[in-house]
């Protein structure tokens with residue numbers, strides 16, 4: 001299939017108001033899509049089905065599933081950049097002062113809460129609306145593909161839910177058989193062209209809090225947990241602190257998702273207190289922002305031993321369940337010719353409100369860069 005046919009099929013699906021998802025995993029060249037053959041709203045509770053999940057921030061809300069069995073799957077390999085009209089100038093509108101003041105108030109309140117109570121960290125977020133001149137969604141998705149090769153780039157649509165696009169730098173959970181990989185991604189700096197940066201204590205502390213939470217929770221279900229060295233990584237125009245964590249789990253994926261999501265990278269610590277603060281104070285609905293999305297229970301053939309000398313074992317192929325879930329960050333929802341861009345940052349007792357505002361402005365540029 002040519003890339004033209006591929007995108008034409010997507011457009012057709014969208015025009016017919018049928019659910020679909022199209023995505024590319026970090027550092028991969030294959031772009032995959034799932035075209036659901038009906039307009040039904042499928043959901044999952046137990047995470048036992050095979051499909052593509054789209055989960056909201058609030059765990060009380062339904063998790064949407066595009067089931068593999070009701071869908072047509074395509075994939076194309078795109079080694080070189082897709083042809084697009086790239087709009088380099090970002091839509092950096094003059095900030096609405098009311099919006100800014102509102103966010104500063106929220107951050108101030110969050111700082112006070114972390115200074116005076118049991119709350120150690122909370123993510124304060126906001127949504128910024130940009131009016132679009134161009135409503136070509138597939139074109140926007142192509143620009144995302146071209147711009148963010150190291151991110152999980154996606155466009156997800158369901159007529160009963162909405163249209164979302166994003167370029168996430170954060171893995172929630174990758175599972176292959178009984179092995180899992182996750183990451184703590186927290187701590188943000190503007191990318192000034194080098195990875196050799198000095199992180200402040202505020203960033204190091206808020207990062208460590210996420211690492212400790214994940215390791216602590218995973219110990220309940222897993223063996224051989226390994227925490228890798230913390231590194232500085234680039235995500236678009238931004239740098240983050242990242243720590244990879246791996247292990248072997250004894251239970252099912254549902255339990256791990258339940259303890260991980262939402263992590264203190266996107267909610268806070270302690271989790272319930274942070275969630276309560278967010279639901280009471282943010283004054284808007286995050287919907288799927290800081291939720292998660294990705295492939296669930298893909299059946300994948302695995303060769304048991306890749307050691308070439310061992311010819312007998314090489315012939316032994318097993319089928320494994322593979323899931324690859326990402327946190328829904330650096331994302332936007334498109335509604336009535338407007339892009340709703342969702343951004344936030346971790347607040348601790350050492351946060352400075354204006355710096356936190358600047359961080360959210362920086363994060364909006366990730367999506368604004370691909371809008372026209």
Ligand SMILES: C=C(O[C@@H]1C=C(C(=O)O)C=C[C@H]1O)C(=O)O
Pocket residue numbers: 123125170185186187188240265266329330342343344345346347363
């Ligand atoms: C909440 C967001 O990002 C999260 C918060 C970060 C931080 O506070 O430093 C860093 C990465 C993400 O885990 C966002 O991008 O909207």
